[in-house]
Amino acid sequence: MTDFKETGVVDLKTLVKMGYVPSDVRLHRGPVAIYECVEEIPCDVCVFSCPFNAVSKNKMTDIPKVDFERCTGCGVCVGRCPGLAVFVVDVSREGDEGYVTLPHELLPPPSQGDAVVVLDREGGEAGTGRVVKTYRDRLTGSWVTTVAVPKNLVMNVRAIRVIKR
Numbered sequence: 001m002t003d004f005k006e007t008g009v010v011d012l013k014t015l016v017k018m019g020y021v022p023s024d025v026r027l028h029r030g031p032v033a034i035y036e037c038v039e040e041i042p043c044d045v046c047v048f049s050c051p052f053n054a055v056s057k058n059k060m061t062d063i064p065k066v067d068f069e070r071c072t073g074c075g076v077c078v079g080r081c082p083g084l085a086v087f088v089v090d091v092s093r094e095g096d097e098g099y100v101t102l103p104h105e106l107l108p109p110p111s112q113g114d115a116v117v118v119l120d121r122e123g124g125e126a127g128t129g130r131v132v133k134t135y136r137d138r139l140t141g142s143w144v145t146t147v148a149v150p151k152n153l154v155m156n157v158r159a160i161r162v163i164k165r
């Protein structure tokens, strides 16, 4: 396990340890949020943004606690989080493709059908994917994009680079 305080990059084992990774059973039931908010910062946007009361904090500087049974994977928090620290993964679909919904800061925004290179938490190329949906959050204006990727990549893909329009 690498120390994200030294590298600036969080790894999956750390996320598991922090309670941010749902059980396999929950993962396969439907889309669900993966929070990667690992610093104790004074922010609770996710808590009051979630329409299903699936996110909580005892105090402002706690890390968020996600109730995976309440989370519907709606994705609202992805476009609201100022830290770009929330993702939604979906491995419940039939076939080999899973979906990752992620915040995307770079302009121009991707379009449905775009081919993309998918990047891991360190910015390394993890493979290729396809944009299935993109929209702008109605409150923050942030772009949110859903990409189809091989199912085995959904817990690693956290950014995209458009390669074909």
Ligand code: SF4
Pocket (backbone or CB within 6 Å): 032, 033, 049, 050, 051, 052, 053, 054, 055, 066, 070, 071, 072, 073, 074, 075, 076, 077, 078, 088
């Ligand atoms: S994906 Fe939707 S239901 Fe789940 S934590 Fe985010 S806002 Fe709440």
Ligand code: SF4
Pocket (backbone or CB within 6 Å): 035, 036, 037, 043, 044, 045, 046, 047, 064, 080, 081, 082, 083, 084, 085, 086
């Ligand atoms: S809104 Fe984002 S940065 Fe703020 S506490 Fe929630 S997950 Fe962390």
